Amino acid sequence: MPASKTATMRDAIAEHVDDGDTVALEGFTHLIPVAAGHELIRQRRRNLTIVRMTPDIVFDQLVAAGAATKMIFSFTGNSSVGSLHAIRRAIEHSDPRPLQIEEYSHFGLLGRYIAGASNLPFYPLRSAGGDLLAHNPNIGTVVSPFPASDGGTEEVHAVPPLHPDVAIVHAQRADRLGNVQAWGILGPQQEVAFAARRTIAVVEEVADDSVIRSDPNRTTIPGLAVDAVVECPRGAHPSFVQGYYDRDNEFYRAWPAISRDPDALRSWLQEWVYDLPDHAAYLAKLGPAYFDQLRPVPAMSSPVDYGSAP
Amino acid sequence: MTATSEENLNECTPSELLTVISARCLGGRRRVFAGIGLPTLAVALAQATTEPDLEQVYESGVCGAHPPRLPQTIADAPLATGAECILGMHALFGYVLQGGHIDVGFLGGAQIDRWGNLNSTVIGDYTRPTVRLPGSGGAAEVMANAAEVFVVLRRHTPTSLVEELDFCTSPAPLRARRANPNVRTTGRGVSTVITDLGVLTAGDDGELTLSAVHPGVRVADVTAATGWPLRVATEVAVTEPPTPAELGLLRDTIDPTRVYLR
Numbered sequence: 001m002p003a004s005k006t007a008t009m010r011d012a013i014a015e016h017v018d019d020g021d022t023v024a025l026e027g028f029t030h031l032i033p034v035a036a037g038h039e040l041i042r043q044r045r046r047n048l049t050i051v052r053m054t055p056d057i058v059f060d061q062l063v064a065a066g067a068a069t070k071m072i073f074s075f076t077g078n079s080s081v082g083s084l085h086a087i088r089r090a091i092e093h094s095d096p097r098p099l100q101i102e103e104y105s106h107f108g109l110l111g112r113y114i115a116g117a118s119n120l121p122f123y124p125l126r127s128a129g130g131d132l133l134a135h136n137p138n139i140g141t142v143v144s145p146f147p148a149s150d151g152g153t154e155e156v157h158a159v160p161p162l163h164p165d166v167a168i169v170h171a172q173r174a175d176r177l178g179n180v181q182a183w184g185i186l187g188p189q190q191e192v193a194f195a196a197r198r199t200i201a202v203v204e205e206v207a208d209d210s211v212i213r214s215d216p217n218r219t220t221i222p223g224l225a226v227d228a229v230v231e232c233p234r235g236a237h238p239s240f241v242q243g244y245y246d247r248d249n250e251f252y253r254a255w256p257a258i259s260r261d262p263d264a265l266r267s268w269l270q271e272w273v274y275d276l277p278d279h280a281a282y283l284a285k286l287g288p289a290y291f292d293q294l295r296p297v298p299a300m301s302s303p304v305d306y307g308s309a310p
Numbered sequence: 311m312t313a314t315s316e317e318n319l320n321e322c323t324p325s326e327l328l329t330v331i332s333a334r335c336l337g338g339r340r341r342v343f344a345g346i347g348l349p350t351l352a353v354a355l356a357q358a359t360t361e362p363d364l365e366q367v368y369e370s371g372v373c374g375a376h377p378p379r380l381p382q383t384i385a386d387a388p389l390a391t392g393a394e395c396i397l398g399m400h401a402l403f404g405y406v407l408q409g410g411h412i413d414v415g416f417l418g419g420a421q422i423d424r425w426g427n428l429n430s431t432v433i434g435d436y437t438r439p440t441v442r443l444p445g446s447g448g449a450a451e452v453m454a455n456a457a458e459v460f461v462v463l464r465r466h467t468p469t470s471l472v473e474e475l476d477f478c479t480s481p482a483p484l485r486a487r488r489a490n491p492n493v494r495t496t497g498r499g500v501s502t503v504i505t506d507l508g509v510l511t512a513g514d515d516g517e518l519t520l521s522a523v524h525p526g527v528r529v530a531d532v533t534a535a536t537g538w539p540l541r542v543a544t545e546v547a548v549t550e551p552p553t554p555a556e557l558g559l560l561r562d563t564i565d566p567t568r569v570y571l572r
Contacts, residue, residue, distance in 0.1 A: 029386070076442075092438075107450075126454050129489060141490060153492050154494055185370045242390055247387065296391075
């Protein structure tokens with residue numbers, strides 16, 4: 001029987017993430033691996049290059065904690081609620097330290113994941129022009145070897161592969177072998193898991209093999225692309241997990257005021273990350289009733305029949 | 311202008327006005343790529359009035375959303391529940407958007423110039439910005455690939471409609487082709503800009519032209535609030551004010567708790 005890949009969050013981060021690594025934490029508003037980000041802060045990783053199409057609160061926290069020296073991204077904001085002030089302070093004033101940035105449009109950074117996952121030297125796309133061309137040497141142009149529909153020479157933009165040292169994704173469930181099942185908004189998790197050298201899958205539940213195998217099309221990342229499976233219920237809070245808990249909009253709305261004040265932000269990190277041993281303690285501190293208001297009404301999918309040998 | 315239309319306008323907020331005008335501009339269109347906020351309300355209003363078959367596609371990959379409540383973000387849980395399809399990001403950006411399935415993309419921005427180029431990246435210098443803004447996200451993709459682009463600006467001022475962008479996040483097809491003649495572009499770029507003062511539409515050469523003012527707004531008010539010498543149409547229309555039916559749908563059915571309406 002193949003060896004189980006299950007690990008505690010502490011052990012998975014300690015084993016797979018080193019200082020100086022390039023670490024992608026993906027999830028498009030849905031399924032953001034926040035608890036894993038907090039563990040990176042708690043273990044005081046340094047000089048990380050953090051990668052995410054849409055840096056949000058957890059990246060503001062990583063930057064505030066001094067974990068990151070560089071950020072690769074395509075949209076940085078607090079999901080239409082407000083600014084990420086720690087990131088803005090670092091970019092606008094190098095306060096308290098500079099943050100190097102490498103910036104793309106969404107399809108540009110996604111294209112880097114796709115090229116990385118597919119072992120290609122570049123990914124071509126029609127967009128990704130504008131002034132970023134002058135600021136990011138990783139956006140180039142490539143001449144099509146084939147004539148355009150009008151017979152002329154055609155050029156498209158191109159981005160190189162990205163191979164993060166580590167990808168961290170969150171999902172509803174996985175088996176102990178790392179077959180990850182996710183539903184709802186899927187983001188670039190499959191692409192980044194295949195692009196990365198090592199992948200940590202954080203899940204709400206480690207499920208029995210039979211559950212996963214009853215619906216193989218639901219598996220978005222197969223175990224062959226996963227190195228560690230961490231069971232961490234509610235580990236995506238304050239983002240959401242389809243069918244498990246809704247987005248904590250109050251937390252999102254409260255964040256800009258905390259983030260704007262460096263002292264308040266330091267205190268928040270102390271109280272909610274450094275002073276707590278793990279995510280279970282974070283949930284205990286929120287209290288058992290906290291998630292009651294975030295519990296969605298069930299909306300089950302209809303089962304499908306895969307059939308079986310008679 | 312009649313006294314009645316003045317009254318109607320006085321009774322509606324700027325965001326209601328922008329939403330109603332945007333919804334009307336969607337007439338005849340089929341598939342819209344729109345973010346959360348006023349564009350989503352405009353799509354909902356158009357669906358409830360003249361364009362029942364209008365389809366909205368979200369950047370999160372959700373197509374055919376049937377949310378039980380107004381979504382809070384482009385990737386909120388109610389968008390997924392009961393949707394017709396949720397695509398992965400490669401399919402969304404590659405097949406749907408770059409593949410040419412979008413008729414209208416809605417974009418915003420901190421700055422727009424007379425050719426419909428947009429800045430949503432920085433105010434000031436890129437390497438040492440005065441204000442760091444979110445950046446492109448999918449805006450550059452929408453600009454490059456949608457058949458046309460609508461821009462909604464809540465405040466028409468010389469600092470948002472500028473002669474020179476601080477940074478070009480989303481180049482209009484014209485600018486992209488000028489930078490590299492071998493680049494092929496799909497859509498026509500920004501066709502319509504809807505602001506709190508009026509409506510600008512792109513002429514054949516791509517230059518934005520004042521084509522309508524809202525009731526009570528003078529042409530001179532708009533040119534004074536624009537950071538370049540604004541071209542003015544020979545006949546400038548006066549916007550038909552929101553009807554009680556349009557306002558009723560917005561207030562009572564589409565955004566009753568005023569998540570986005572102000």
